[in-house]
Structure formats: structure tokens, C-alpha cells
Amino acid sequence: MEGNPLLLAAESVLLRRIQTVFVDGPSSSGDGSGPALRRLEAELLGRGHLLSAELHTALGSLGSEELAAAHARLVGLVDDLFGSDRVHTPLFRRFPRTVPRGTEALYVDRVFAFLLQQPDHPCVLCGEARTVFPVSPCAHLVCRLCWDGSDYAGCPVCHRRIDANDPFLRPVRAVGAAKAPLPGPLRLLRLGTERAADAGAVVDSLLARRTPLSPQDRDDLLTLLPLTPAGRGLLPREIPVRETKAMVLGALLRDAPDGLPVQELLTERLTTATDVLRLLAVLSDGDAGLVTLSPFTSPPRPLRRELLAVLDALPTPYLVEDVLRHPTAWKRAAEVLHPFERHARHPRAALAFAVLRGTPVDPGTAFGAALLETAAAHPDAVRVDDSRVDDGRVNEGRVNEGRVGRVRLRPATWAGRLEQAVAEGDAGRAAALAGERPGELVRRLDVLLRLHTCDTLVPELEKALLRGLPKVGPGPLLSALGALRVRTEDRTGRRRVFFPRGEVTRALSVPERRAPLSIGLVTAAVTLLEAELLRRFAAGEPYELSVLDADLADLTVPFTERSTAKALVAVPRGSTQTLPDGAVLRLFLHWTEPQGNRTDLDLSVAFFDAEWKFTGLCDYTNLVHGPQAAVHSGDLTSAPAPQGATEYVDLDLARLAARGDVYAVPLVFSFNNVPFEELPDAFAGFMALPAQGPRDASYDPRTVRQRFDLAGESRVCLPMVVDLGRRRMLWTDTHLTSTGGFQSIGSHGGDQLATTARDLWDQFGSGSRTTLWDLAVWRAAARSPEVAVVCREPEPALLRYRRRPDEDAAAFAGRVSALEDAEERRPHPDPDAAVAELACGTRVFLATVHGSIGPARASGTCYRLFPGAGDASESLNRVTAGDLVAELGSGL
Template sequence: MCVPEELRQPAADPWSAAGLTALDADLVERGHILTEQLRAALGLLGPADLALTGSGLLARIDAQLGADRKHRPLFHRFPDGVPTHAQLFFSVHIQAFLRNQPRQPCTRCGRTAAEAGIGALAPCAHLLCVSCLEALEAAGEASACPFCGSELTAGTALQAGVTGAPDPRYLAADSRAVRQAAEEFGVQRTLQPLRLAPGGDTRTAALLELDRLLTRRTPLSPEDREDLAALLAHAPAGLADALPAQIPVRETKASVLAAVLSRDPERARTLLAERVDTATDVLRLLWAWSGAEPDLLPASAPRLRTLPRPVRRDLLAVLDALPLAAVAEDLRRHRSAWLRAGELLHPFEYRRRYPNVAAAFVLLRQTDLVEHPVGAEFAEPPAPLRVHKTGTATRLGFTGFGGEVETRLAAGDLAGATAVLARRPGELVRRLHHLLRVHADTAPGAPLPEDFLPTVERALRQVAPGPLLGAYGRLRGPRSAGERRLYFPRGKVALAHAREDGGTLVTAGLSRPVCASIESELLRRAAGERYELAVLDEGLADLVVPFGERATARTLVSVPRGSIQRLPGTGRLRLFVHWMQPEHLRVDLDLSVALYDADWRFVGLCDYTQLVYGDRAAVHSGDYVSAPPPDGATEFVDLDPDALAAAGARHAVVIVFSYNDVSFEQLTEAFTGFLELDAGPDAADAAARATGPYYRKAVRQRMDLAGDAKVCVPMIVDLAERRYTWTDLNTSDSGGFHSVRRHHEEVGRLAADVLAHFSPGSRATLWDLACAVAAAGTDEVLVRGRAGQPVRTWRRAEGEPAGEFASRLRALRSPDGQGHTSTAGLTAALAGRHAFLGLVDGDIPAPDGLSGTAYRLYPGPLDAAPETLDRLTAGDLVARFGPVQAVRPPGADLP
């Protein structure tokens, strides 16, 4: 979080101190807590600024949890009107958390109760461990709270988790109010620390984030694209001169150039020749300039905005300087969009100055040269265009890159097709499976051509991580003849399609050498930064490498599509869908659960037609047929996985569909997800009576429903294993899906195809990437096993090749030792070390002196680590595997 320097005061205001207490109470009720540095920075704000900053923070957290629509501030007129019971409210809730969650870490050092003994200081209730209190005592500073400065008073007894003699500086662990609050809270995760942003001020944090987004080597997610748009809108005046040397993602580059063009046209003109190097870049720029996403999808096609004449000439000059073959190919790839762009650029107005551009547009329009106003000038067109006659028409012809490749493949010429594809490395890597299939068809049992692997290896060095990892997952997975394949066509939403694959099977023996080359390339790209130690979670093998991020939905926890995760807790789940329709448009969304056995035979459902399944193993809250503003409507389904499994159901497919065929993008808002209920129905009912059926502290996942889609399958639950596959996919954009019972065969077939597509070993995972980073960057790796397994150690032997070390680690083969299962030993091992961490759960408290790089899926005490630890998202981790040296042939469009 950013706290602007210009708003901070030399000294804390007493009213702000009272407001901070109220903010503490509001945050802990949402499962968050302020770190020492962030609380100190907030304490220097005046009352009005603190009110604005605190309210904004609470609003953003509520929006992430989906609780913003019905939320009411805990304390009105915050912070001026803080009631006297604010401190009591905070104290009771902190003690309730400690009563239910003994692993809650110290807010100062990150150690847990099991390691250091955690207590709530009296009277302010801020969390501090015994070790930190003793250290303060040794420094003569134990008379006041290190967080808020409150003078410590004598408490009544020892706090929960504190060992040894009672310490009067801690609050009592047991009281009637604490027990009641603990019952309402249920079994909670640890409080999530909120930390001060890098640099501590808005400007520094914004510039760092802008640079991170611009240098990303993978497509931006919807959240990142929104952040980029906001940052560009408020970027400093010298944006053009502050751009990084390379902006790898071409859509991102188009957005930036459009922003510079709007702000400083003269400076932007000099950037066009430097930054635009393909015809498609020009088209993306025109879309971004016109206020649309530069994804070139038909659904995004904007009304093109006119350009100043000098800028039009500059763009035509850029196009004319490119190889004519590349320009003609790019124009044909997006024909309808370029026909509209031609009306804006007027290429024939400057046909003598830019003849190649005029020739490419004549070819695009396929007009008769005899009748064309400039036809005489192309009687002898520039190579590789040629004149040909079709009936009575005389037109320009062109055999493009794609046509040449397909001609060679149809003839079974693997070597020739590979040589042509090598001109575009990304296309070669994307078609590796097809090339191997052609070889298996035309020369079964024969070895690959001698120059095939060297050509592939040269291409692998130049491609972006997306095609590289996609090919790796496709080639290394187990395959069978006639298998069903799942496709995700490019678009704004993830529409999944499946069909049977009747092609020749590519055997493991044929694909193994290519997979080995990809693994070597990953290891080469991972080399660079050295670490003293790596700590990895074996559960990373369940997290699929993110793909199609342009079509991912905004979520609370960024679980990559196709990943498998354990269900939270041991009790029931509460699924939900909330939506609000616009004025004068009725929208009826329905939340349904289809149930299948282990062989995907339909066994029942829980939806608006059947509100209760079995002995209340699944219960629907009832059907809303409209959701008028301002509150909208919410439907729930409670699932008891154990009871459903006992009744013979193995899979539960969660479905949200629009009953009256209104797409999600037309809604004012819509989201779905699930929350965790306590093990027993009585506890859940008590919580519901206290907070309502949707209580934010129990929300575990939330996903926006958006785009031109009408049916969404957010996840598929394995009831027997108590785990779920996060799918985030849509099944249809045409609607007509009004009954799960009527379409249960289609739903079951799609769900089975999805689970097969993402089965273990069939896709590249974050485990593959983490192992490559660890093997290339350190000689010692600690691996946390799944659920209770001991920590195992892998050490690189003297003289052991990095590839062999990576292979051992990736397969969890031949460990060099094993040890403890608690986080205490890992915390001690990380103290003062430069380390790489790849974790599913960020539950390792950050020790003193920790630096390096960390990825974690779920938040935890690790988030309180200082800025010496570089934090990565899944997309950032993938982006680290960008090409070390990208040598792009002239006119080729890197993926």
C-alpha cells in the first residue's frame, strides 16, 4: 500500500491515533493486519487524509472479497466519530483469532506461537512474540507498544500460546466475549499482513509498477491491463524518454505508443520508426489510438479515430520500409481490419512516395488492375508480388509464408517445411507437434532428419516463453490414439471446444529429443542470478503454467486455469453467484451443480429445479429471476463433499448460466466463487445468524463473470479427494442453455475432457519452472512435501551437470537427506540468506536478513518480508524465462 509522502505530518495527530485503532478493528474483521512500517506511515496522516486513505483501503479489500455491495462501515464518520468501544472490539477479535489460530505469526518478526509464543499486548492488543518483547526489554524500550506507542499496562493473565510464567503485559486469553467472538469467527487462516509499498510513496511505487508491466515478456492479465491504463493516464510528462529499451509484448507497446501520441505527438513520431517493426504493430497502434484493446479480435473492432496527416505519413513510411512480403502477409492475416484501416491511412494518396504500401493494399483489396486508378503502375509489380489473370480480371497475386509451409507439409517434405518455418521461430515452435506427426506419417520408424534438431534448437533460443512452454506440455504428456483434444480459441473469454484427434500418434521416442532440447533451453534461460538456497513446495506441480491470460477472469486468488487445489478446511462449501442487472433489462442468472460418478454417469443435480439433493448433502438457496439495482441478487449452494461422496457422487461440476440469454458483459456487475463453512452445520448457522449468509472473512475464491459469454464453468470438484480443478472457462457464447438436467451429457463430456487435458504430466507447470530456477541458480534445494511429509534436501554433487541435477529434482529422485516438517526449521535455514522461494502457501515467516526472489500462491506471513525479497506472480515467473538473446529475422513477428 502507498502512503504519499506529501500528506505525512512531522508528528502524529491524536485524532489520527484514534482513527488508526478503528482502522485496525475494521481490517482484522476482514482478516488483515497492518505491519509496523505501514502503521507508522499511516499514523503521520492527518485525520481527514487518514479517513480518506483508510476508507479507500477498506473499500478495495471489500471489492476483492465481493462484499462491497452490502458493506456498511463499521464506524460512521471515520475517524472523527470513533466510539469508545473501538479498542475493545479490536482486542476481542485479535484474541479470538489467537484462540482459533495458534499459527498466527508475530507482526514484528513473523515467528509463530509454536516458535516464540505470541501474545496480544495490554491494552492495545497488537501482536508481539515473547522474543521480540524480551529484545525490546533488553534495549530499554519495553514500556510501550512498538506499533502504536501505547504505554503497556498490567494485563490479567498469560495470553494463549505464551509459555512459561504469566506475563502481565499480555491480555487475558479467555473471557466470555473472546469465546463468543471465536465461535463466530470459526477456524480462520492467519491474518494477512498489509505492508508499505516500495519507496513508501505513490510516485515511486507507480513508476516501479509501470516499469514492471512494460518489461513483462508475457501477455498482461485483465487486472494488469487495467493497471497499465491507469498508470499511463497519470504518467509523468517525460513518459516517452522514460520507456524501457524494449517492450516485449506488442499489445503493451501499442498501448504505450498510443498514450505518448495523445500526449506528445511530435515526440511520438520519432518513436514510430524506432519501435514499430511490423505491419501488425501499426494496426494495433490504430486500435489503441481509437480507445480499444489492441488485441485485434473482431469483437473489439473500434470505430477508427482519425490521425493527424504527419502521423499518417510516418506510419506509411514505416510500412513501406518493411519487406513487402511481410507487409502483404500481415495485411492478409487481418484483412477486414486492414480494409477499414486503409480508409484512414489513404495509401494511394502517397503511392509514388510509398509504392510498396500501395501494392500491398491493391493485393489486399483484390481489385482489377485494369480498372484500378493506379493499376498501370503495377503492371510490373515489385517482388514477390506477381500479375495473374482470373477470367477477365487482371490482379496481383502472392504466395505467402503460410502457403509455402502448407505446400511442403502436404508433400511430406519435413526438412523443407522446417527450413521455411525457421524464418519465424515462434511459428516453428508452435507447430512442433504437427511436424513430428508429418514425420511419423511419411517415414514411420525412421530417425528425424539430421538438421531438424539443430534448427529447432536455434528457434527455441528466440521464442517467447508462451510457445516454448506450450510445446513442452504438448510433447511430453502421455498420448493415445484417437484421444479427445481440448482447444481454447483466442478471444476475450475462454471458450473451450473438444474433438476427437484421429491423426497419427506421436510416440514418446519421437518427441523425447525435442523435450530434452526444451528442458535445456529452460535451464539456460534460468541461469543468471545465484542463490544460496532454494525452498520449493511439491504442490507447485499442481499449478499449470498460465496460458491465455488475455481471457482470464479477475479473481481473488490467481490460480492458473487447469490447476488442482485442495478444498479449504474439512467441512462444507458455500458456492455463490451475485449479479446486478442494468436498468430496464431483466437478467436471470442461475447457479447449478451437476453431479457425476467416477465413470462420469449423471447421478443428480442441485439447482433451481431441485433445491435439495440427498439428505441435505447439497442445498440451493432458491431461484432469483431478476437482480435490480442497487442491491442485485445472490444465489447460494451449500455442498457437503463427504455426504455427496458417500451418496455415490465423485465429481461436482459448478455451472453459472444466463437463463434468458443475456451475456455477462451486459451486466452492471457479476461474480461467482465459494466460501468455507465450518465442519458442523450448527457452527455455520451460528455464523450466518451473526453476519448473514455471505460473510467476507470466509471467502476463499471470487471470480468476475465478464465478456460475451452466457455459460461459465468456474471449477470441477473431486468430492472423494476433496480437491478442485480451477477451470475458468465458458462453454458457449450462443446461449440456449436453460437446464442442466437437459444438457447433463454435454456438461459431463466437457468436464471429462477438461480433466484429461489438464491431467498430471500433460501440461507445463510452475514446478518445472521452479526446478529450473533452483537447479540453475543454487546447489542446495529444500522441498516441502505434501500434507505432513518431511522436508527433503537435494544437493548438487561436485561435477554434476546442471541438467542432471534439474532432472533429479524435477522427478524428486535420489534426495540427499530429509528433516523436519515444521516451518521453524525453514525459517531458521532462510535467516540471512539470499534465496529463491517457490511456495503454494506463503506461511513461512520471513526471518531477518532474508533476500532474493519469491513466488507464492496464497498470502501469509511471508508477505511481511522487507523489500529485499522480490515478489513474483505466476506471470512474472513465466516472464523470467524470456529469450536471453532474441534475434529476429527482418519482417518476422516474434510471438
């Protein structure tokens, strides 16, 4: 594998996703490898990883050279995963101890030195002579007495990085050993045996997803695809997500394996006009999601013919509507497809483009006559508009009267008819129309319910739901259910938050002006939606037992994943997590600037009280907030390769809460407006450090709890909101609109930031999103006769539920979800151990936040967010949240 970039990239993906390591190299007796293997074990343990027995044996069988190579490769992969392979040196190298409290006085000294200091003159600050020298590369004049070269990593005047060999820099003086870090979750590394099989399993699960893939998943899919049968054109029968399908087809057409049946592949796989558009975008190195538009490249003539043939074979009403959904993109695509060139071969495709472009049609030409003939055959899709000619004059004649006049073709769409019915308040007709397209029916369910004048569903809507719900994808189904459950509440004065589709996720909030819906309407609709989810889950293989963690209620079902940040832990947006007790939260930021483009990123934190009033900040303008409650490591203003730059902010949660701060809002700003996507390397995250004892500026991978990439056309990132008193973190993974330059908390305003953070906190705390607890309960109730629930608050306890003889799945799920009426409820000091013993040797569905439950000899399915002892089980099939959602669409 050495030197093969494809296999190296694949190994990195498999290590991160399934903790699998492949051992290559000739076996030996292992003599003499004991000390070397123990060194490898020690280094991995220091990075939060353990070797399984099989992997330990396989590594021990390598010769010394092979083991050394495996050591370097494995440690390098783990370091890259946590970001610890970069150089992390903040401005104040002895942070947090040497950070000056008086940021204003420090700023005054810097300004004096910048404006008044002259070469060969005494220092303007201390008056000493022969102590002032320029530093490289900025050439600012710096006094060696006033500024401590053993502490500063950048120029004290402008804070740009200093060349490593500049004499101003001196070794860091020791300040006492830092306290041992709080241990994070341990990850168990397993021995892989078949790269192709493991890669194929990951690829199959990604292709089966029913929601758009995250950027990390998209990259992983394309990395692993060449190792699998799918990379040779042997695709699964269905790829539900259309942009995923376009990515795979684009990769296949670009590489074109021998014998690839292009015509058959396109005819079978491209089932909508937007499928064709997505494929064109991918082949032009663009975005399969069509969020951003890149110039289209002209496809080869044979492929162009095939794509036009696909469009021509689609039902004309759907073709016209689909083209009109992306008018700008399709107009650009027409420039490379040339749909009018062979209009007789592709008449319906030519018709759709004539409608899109508003092309004047002259009945006196062969082209115009052909278009009008095709239009006459499809009155449900288009109509002839002959009210005006090209110059704007009224056309006195009618085409069907035989008079010559140029006309235009207009769409006659289903959406227009539905909007008219809604505008007229006709609940029955609107429901019947919406029922023709089940996905739209569910997306517009709230609108349809608002048309009701009674507390029961109109027959047309009930009939449409019963007929249409089995055809709806899991994403719209789960979103509609979550939104409906809170619609009986009067939310006057509250705000609604939307997450518009985009390259990065931005939050848009508006006042809530909708009147609440009646309890009867909501109950009837929710009952139908939940019944459909239970029906789908019941189609899978049964379990003897389900073990659920009540803390799953803190995790939302993933949504808008296509703009999710690449992260160490895939926490769904909108989820909350408890922060470690007795810990200081260390926020970190690292970036490298593009060659020749100085880039200044800033790590900042804004603080608010219980009423979301601004109480202060910790950033480059205020390095210390409160009595060492929040401490900033200093503002580095450049990040040249290869070192880059690092900034920290230490948050002592107890001290912050004691001084009256209730919420902390961390932010990452691109101060000089360079988009994150232009940076070759940029990531942030947080660590958990001990609150007591000394701390230093080291970057210890054992303490890293989350790490995420900064990417996309964005300059401001709001990754999370922290409740300081309850020690809770809301993962927002959201970006803010930039202010045009010189981004900072000051430029955005404390009130504006408070509004955004408060709206996000209220939105995700309102219960309007389905959670992984909901998903796990439905799955367990549909497929298990017994459910055990681990509760950790207010005291550790184990609850056991058994399905009663006369109880249907919905009633069983209702009891479990409410944590009421259990057959057995008993406090237990260690419920994880108790439930592991209960599940021993059974076929079990295990769903937990932390992977701390590891039942012996158990088989079945396991979901966990964080790694733990349960990962040691080889017989449990580990799945992701996306896999659980995808299961709901397996029968569509």
C-alpha cells in the first residue's frame, strides 16, 4: 500500500468511520518487536486509541521495518483525525498564565511603538538604548526588554507570525507541569481483513441514505468508490438521493470503466429532468446539489444525444415543471445541449426549452409548426399565448384560426392549480390536488390544515394521507411530524427559524404569525404519520430486546446534512450535550493562509445574561473577561505555511456562571473577509481540561471533544451556544452573514448576535424537531416485545417495558416515549452494567449516546454517538443516525 495515494486515502476514511486498520507486510516471528509495539501502543493510548487483540497480534507479527512503517502511518492518520499533526503555537506561548489583563494598555503600547519608534533610537516605552531591532518579516521595531521573546510567537506590534529563526524568539521558559488532562472517550481499533469488503459496506450504506449526504460523507463516498463494485458500474437497484446518484454517475462517466453500458445506465438511472441537470453539473466539476452554479462544459456529442433522449422520454408535464424549477441553470445547460438543433428527434425536450426561454414561435416555419404540434398534444403541460408578438403589439389573429403570428408557449402547472385552491380556501380541492404528489402533500400539510374550519380532517385530506404517506420519503415525513406536534401551542411573540438551502447553513428567523391549530386536527394528522413510521419499522427483522438511552432525546434527527461541517463527532445540528463536570472548556482555532494572501481569523466569545442582554466578550479587544473566567491566547494576524496559526479561548464555566454570565456564544470570524473555502487548512473545536491546577498551551488530542472544518463561502461561523449554569452545549453548526469586512463581535453587534443565538436556542428547545429518541422508540416498539430504558436523571435507573397482549405498537411506543407505566422501574447505581447483563446473548437493538454498553455474545444493531466499550463487540452491526433514517425508506 505504501505510496498508493488511493489506498492511503481509503485507509484514512475507514479508520475514521469504522475504526478499522489494515496490516500489510510480510509476517515474521515478531522477535524484537515487543518494545517497538509497546511504544506504538503508548502513543496511540496518548491519543485516545486502543488496539484490539487481533490487531495487536497482527502488528506484532511484522518485521521491524514493517512495524516502523505501520507505526508512522497509523499515528499519522490518528493525528490528522484530531488535528494534532499541525503546529499549535498561540501568540502568547505560555498561555494562559502570561496573557496580560490590561488589553487597552497593551494596545496603547503597541500603537506607541508603531508610530514613534525609530531605528537606532532608545525604546519609546522603556528608554533603554540598543535594545530595539526589527523582526522578520514585518520589519517592525521591537524592544527586546519590553516584549518577552520567550512568550511571544508573533510580532508584538502587528501580531503577524515571526520567522522561526528570528533572534527575537527565545525558548519558552518552563512554568510548571500542566495537570493530567481529563480523559476523553477511548476508540478501539480493529483489524481489517478485506479493504474492498469494508469499503463496499460503507459505500452501500451511503448510497442507501434517504437524505442528502454531508460534505464528509460525499468525500468519503468518492474516495472509497473505486475500491468497490459500484466503482465498476455495478450499482445498487436504487440510489434514493438524486444528488448522490449524480455524483456516482459522474464519477463513472468520467473514468468510464471498460464495458460500461452508458446508454442503459443513463436511461435507467436518470428519471427526472433535474437528474440530467445534476449530472451535467457534476461532469462540469460543479455542485450536484445545484446550490452554486458553475459554467457548464460541453459534453461529447454522443453523451449529449443520450441526455436529450432521456429528457424527451420523460412525461411532458413533469418535464416542463422540472425545467422551470431551475430556470437559470437550464438556460445555461441549453447552451451546451443545443436542444433545437435536432428538434425533430427530441420534440418534447425542444418544447420544454421553448417554454423555459419564452422562445417566439412562428407557425410559418418548420420549427415553429413542429413545436405547436407537440404543444397541442400536451395541453396539460403547456398553453399557447398569442396575445403579443415580438414587438409588443397585440396579435390580432389567432393561431388556430390559421392567421400567421408569432406566439409564445406558457406552462400550465400543477403547482399553479394548487396555489389557486389554497388562495380560495378550498380545503377539499387543495387536499385532492396535493394528494397527487405525496411528497408535496406532506410538505404543505400545515398549510392544508390551516384551511380547515372544523376539528376533523376533511375526507379528501384523510384519504390523500392514507394513500400517499406510504410513498413519502423519510425526510419530509419526519420533518412534518416534528413541526406538527407543537402546532397546538400559542407561540405569539415567538419566532420561527428556517434554514434555507445553501452551501453553508444559515439561520433565518421571522415572527410567528400563524394561529395555533386545533388539538383534534393535529392529533389526527400526527396519528397517521406515526402509524406510517411504525409500519415501516415493523417490516424489518425483529429483536428479542431493545435497549434505549433516554438521553437520545437530546439528539435531533439529522437534517440539512448537505451543509453539515466535517467533524470528528457527527453531532446532529440542534442537539444538546452535557459538558464534562469540573472542566475548563478550551476553544481552539487553527488555520493556514493561502500563498501570498495574508489571512486573519479571530476566535471570539460573546456573553449574555438570562434575558440575553450582552454582558461582555473575550476576543482580541478584551483578552481576559472577568476574574480569569475567560482568557484569550492572543490575536495572531497571519498564518503562513507550514506552521499556520492557532488561537485558544479558555472558558472556566463555574467562574463565568458565578459572575452572572448565563450564555456563551463562540464565533469564528474572518477579520479581513477571506472566505473559509479559500484557506488550505482551517478547523476549530473544543477540549475539556481540568479546572484546577496549571494549564499550558499544548494541544493534547486526548482532551479533544469536537473538531470541525471551516469551509464554504462564509466568513462567520457560530458553531454552538453554551448554557454556562446547566453546563449544556447546543450544537448549531450555523454561519452568519458577513458585514462587509473587518468581521468582529463589535461589527455584528451584541443585540444581533443575541437575537440569533436566542432564536436558535428557542427553536431547538421547542420540540419542533423529531429526535433520535423518537426514532429509537418507534423502531423498538415496532420490532421488540421488550424494551429496557437507561435513565441517568434525576437518578440512575433502569426501566423495563413489555408489550401487552392487547397493546398495539402505537400504544406501546407511547408508554415508552413518555417513560410512564413501566412494568419495572428500579434505581440502579450502574444501569449500563445492568442492561449489558440483561442483553447478554440476545439479539438486541442498542441505541445510546455513549458507547459504554457492551453486552457479551449479543448480536443485532447498535447506534451510538460517542465511542466506548461497546465497540469491542464484533457481532453488533454499528449504524449511524443517517442509516436509521434510511431504513424508513427501504420499502419505497
